[in-house]
Amino acid sequence: MKIELRNISKTFGSFRALNDVSLSVESGELLALLGPSGSGKTTLLRIIAGLEDADLGSGPILFDGVSVSDRRVRERKVGFVFQHYALFRHMTVAKNIAFGLEVRPRCERPSRVEIRRRVRELLELVQLEGLANRYPCQLSGGQRQRVALARALALKPTVLLLDEPFGALDAKVRKELRNWLRRLHNEIHVTSVFVTHDQDEALELADRVVVTNLGKIEQIGTPDEVFHYPESEFVMNFVGDVNRFHGRLEDGKLCFADLWLEAPEDRDGTSGPARVFVRPHDLDVDIRPNGTPSLRALVADMHSAGPVVRLVLRSEGGHTLFAEISQARYRKLGLRAGSAVCVTPHNVRVFPDSS
Amino acid sequence: MFRALTARGALATAPSRVVTRERAPVRWLLTGAALAFLGVFLLVPLVAVFAEAFRKGVGAYLASFTDPLALSAIKLTLLVAAIAVPANLTFGLVAAWLVGKYEFKGKSALITLIDLPLAVSPVISGLIFVLLFGLHGALGGWLAQYNIQIIFAAPGIVLATMFVTFPYVAREVIPLMQEQGCEEEEAAISLGAGGWQTFRRVTLPNVKWALLYGVILCNARAMGEFGAVSVVSGHIRGKTNTIPLHVELLYNEYNFVAAFAVASLLVTLALVTLALKTVVEWKSRTAQTEFLPDLHNRETPDEDRTAEHLQDVWQLQGAQ
Numbered sequence: 001m002k003i004e005l006r007n008i009s010k011t012f013g014s015f016r017a018l019n020d021v022s023l024s025v026e027s028g029e030l031l032a033l034l035g036p037s038g039s040g041k042t043t044l045l046r047i048i049a050g051l052e053d054a055d056l057g058s059g060p061i062l063f064d065g066v067s068v069s070d071r072r073v074r075e076r077k078v079g080f081v082f083q084h085y086a087l088f089r090h091m092t093v094a095k096n097i098a099f100g101l102e103v104r105p106r107c108e109r110p111s112r113v114e115i116r117r118r119v120r121e122l123l124e125l126v127q128l129e130g131l132a133n134r135y136p137c138q139l140s141g142g143q144r145q146r147v148a149l150a151r152a153l154a155l156k157p158t159v160l161l162l163d164e165p166f167g168a169l170d171a172k173v174r175k176e177l178r179n180w181l182r183r184l185h186n187e188i189h190v191t192s193v194f195v196t197h198d199q200d201e202a203l204e205l206a207d208r209v210v211v212t213n214l215g216k217i218e219q220i221g222t223p224d225e226v227f228h229y230p231e232s233e234f235v236m237n238f239v240g241d242v243n244r245f246h247g248r249l250e251d252g253k254l255c256f257a258d259l260w261l262e263a264p265e266d267r268d269g270t271s272g273p274a275r276v277f278v279r280p281h282d283l284d285v286d287i288r289p290n291g292t293p294s295l296r297a298l299v300a301d302m303h304s305a306g307p308v309v310r311l312v313l314r315s316e317g318g319h320t321l322f323a324e325i326s327q328a329r330y331r332k333l334g335l336r337a338g339s340a341v342c343v344t345p346h347n348v349r350v351f352p353d354s355s
Numbered sequence: 356m357f358r359a360l361t362a363r364g365a366l367a368t369a370p371s372r373v374v375t376r377e378r379a380p381v382r383w384l385l386t387g388a389a390l391a392f393l394g395v396f397l398l399v400p401l402v403a404v405f406a407e408a409f410r411k412g413v414g415a416y417l418a419s420f421t422d423p424l425a426l427s428a429i430k431l432t433l434l435v436a437a438i439a440v441p442a443n444l445t446f447g448l449v450a451a452w453l454v455g456k457y458e459f460k461g462k463s464a465l466i467t468l469i470d471l472p473l474a475v476s477p478v479i480s481g482l483i484f485v486l487l488f489g490l491h492g493a494l495g496g497w498l499a500q501y502n503i504q505i506i507f508a509a510p511g512i513v514l515a516t517m518f519v520t521f522p523y524v525a526r527e528v529i530p531l532m533q534e535q536g537c538e539e540e541e542a543a544i545s546l547g548a549g550g551w552q553t554f555r556r557v558t559l560p561n562v563k564w565a566l567l568y569g570v571i572l573c574n575a576r577a578m579g580e581f582g583a584v585s586v587v588s589g590h591i592r593g594k595t596n597t598i599p600l601h602v603e604l605l606y607n608e609y610n611f612v613a614a615f616a617v618a619s620l621l622v623t624l625a626l627v628t629l630a631l632k633t634v635v636e637w638k639s640r641t642a643q644t645e646f647l648p649d650l651h652n653r654e655t656p657d658e659d660r661t662a663e664h665l666q667d668v669w670q671l672q673g674a675q
Contacts (some may be wrong), residue, residue, distance in 0.1 A: 051541055051544075051545065073544050073545050074544060074545070074546075074547040074548070074549070078545065079545075080541075080542070080545040082541070082542055084538060086539050086542040087539075087542075088539055088542070088543070088556075088557055089539070089558045090561060097546070098423065099543065099556075100547050100548075101548035101554070103546065103547055103549070103552045103572060104547060105546040106619070126656060127656040146656065151542075152545075152546075153545065154544065154546075155547065176656075177656075180656050181404050225478050313456035337439065
């Protein structure tokens with residue numbers, strides 16, 4: 001099921017939650033809506049589901065080319081997994097999962113035996129076979145999450161929408177469920193959209209990522225594109241850690257933090273003040289200058305417990321820089337607090353101030 | 356295990372360490388004062404009611420109920436409760452639904468308004484209806500034209516009772532609905548349930564204990580209301596006397612045995628209400644069972660096993 005949204009706006013009182021947003025979700029895709037809270041991502045998800053209506057004057061919402069704007073939630077056949085799961089607290093796990101089947105009109109309702117069989121299959125799928133007769137309050141967070149997913153899948157939805165699916169879980173469970181959901185999606189290929197404010201989650205899980213900010217879409221792209229080629233300062237800042245400098249573009253040269261570099265190709269025609277961004281892992285750290293333009297700095301602090309070593313550096317010009325180097329390189333350089341180093345930036349992203 | 360035992364032992368040997376605990380004489384004095392107060396103001400009157408009622412034996416006690424005037428009072432009280440309680444159940448539920456699930460202008464004003472009957476003296480509540488529907492009231496002339504009598508008749512008693520007992524159901528249900536929000540309803544709708552199905556299968560079961568609790572309190576007040584009813588009833592014997600009014604009447608006529616016998620009905624109602632209330636409170640507490648740790652079911656699923664069951668999913672998702 002392909003989903004298309006055209007020129008969607010939504011205001012709550014005087015607050016503009018969505019501002020003329022257009023988006024298309026390919027059939028079978030797993031798409032992430034990534035943004036800070038208040039960026040409109042949950043509103044967008046709820047509009048796709050039909051839980052919220054877009055403002056008058058918004059364009060249509062198309063499912064496989066057919067407008068569903070006038071269809072109510074129940075007619076859209078979407079599976080929605082709520083942020084806090086919204087399990088029916090007075091029903092057992094099995095009853096929760098069967099709910100969507102049991103409320104169907106009599107003529108469409110499967111037989112009782114059929115419902116029971118379906119519930120059993122779904123419980124096996126989410127691996128909660130032993131818990132059919134438990135109540136939601138007797139389950140852990142991860143288990144509740146899986147019941148919510150099973151309940152949404154029971155109706156064979158053509159679209160699966162998940163609102164912060166792992167938001168309320170602790171870090172380890174979160175990671176495991178994330179992998180499991182990716183596997184599940186690889187096999188069933190139901191068009192899925194999930195909302196998250198966690199960049200790792202979006203980059204790891206999604207086929208494509210939509211970065212939202214202040215009711216607008218900042219960038220749509222694969223996780224690679226969004227991470228390595230951010231189109232705006234906001235995306236650069238929001239997706240991944242970053243060092244930020246004020247600099248100048250002049251005649252094809254870029255100057256920042258007492259350093260002159262060749263301007264990146266896409267910016268060599270412009271001149272004027274600019275903001276300069278470098279990811280921590282794009283800062284090369286060495287003991288001696290290696291011939292390329294580099295900054296002199298002292299190691300102020302370091303954190304070596306982890307897959308990479310994080311360094312806090314203080315440049316001669318008084319700038320604070322964050323760098324990440326591999327454990328092997330860290331040992332080879334033999335760094336300690338106070339060591340003098342040369343820092344060479346790569347993959348510098350520049351956004352002129354006027355933009 | 357050993358450490359746990361020693362820790363408990365240490366507590367047992369040093370009770371005075373608990374900073375919030377008073378010395379023994381102070382504790383005894385405070386507890387005794389509370390119990391004496393309860394005894395004098397609650398238990399003694401309670402016993403006195405039954406003692407007075409049975410003073411002239413069981414025969415006289417039972418005879419008090421076979422009196423046609425008593426029977427008519429009982430009937431009227433039951434009738435009033437049978438109308439007022441279901442009406443307030445409906446209105447209370449609707450009001451709670453409105454306040455708990457929707458945002459609108461004037462919501463806080465509505466909540467305050469719901470509490471109004473609790474803030475106003477019942478006598479004033481009765482008087483409002485007299486001023487509205489009485490012969491010299493705002494609508495009195497118009498009603499008289501059509502020969503409709505509200506004041507000094509059963510309709511007035513029902514109205515006054517409904518007014519006084521209005522907040523009980525709404526006040527019990529509103530906080531619960533506000534706390535629960537709309538997420539479950541939204542989930543039900545996204546799963547294909549219609550409005551009525553959502554209400555019957557999700558909203559109502561979630562508030563059923565609070566609702567029942569409200570109804571019990573509402574019923575107790577409806578049957579026991581004196582002030583407002585006294586103003587609108589006109590005390591017409593055998594016609595507009597409810598149980599509380601009948602008790603007053605008997606008492607004023609120095610017919611103590613009959614007065615206390617009929618009063619014992621209301622006291623019994625109160626005791627039954629308390630018992631029901633306790634049961635409902637206990638039920639609603641156990642409905643929220645604590646989390647049971649489970650060693651057999653993992654927090655996260657096993658990826659290899661998921662692959663095994665994907666065959667089933669294919670069937671499940673066959674439509675795609």
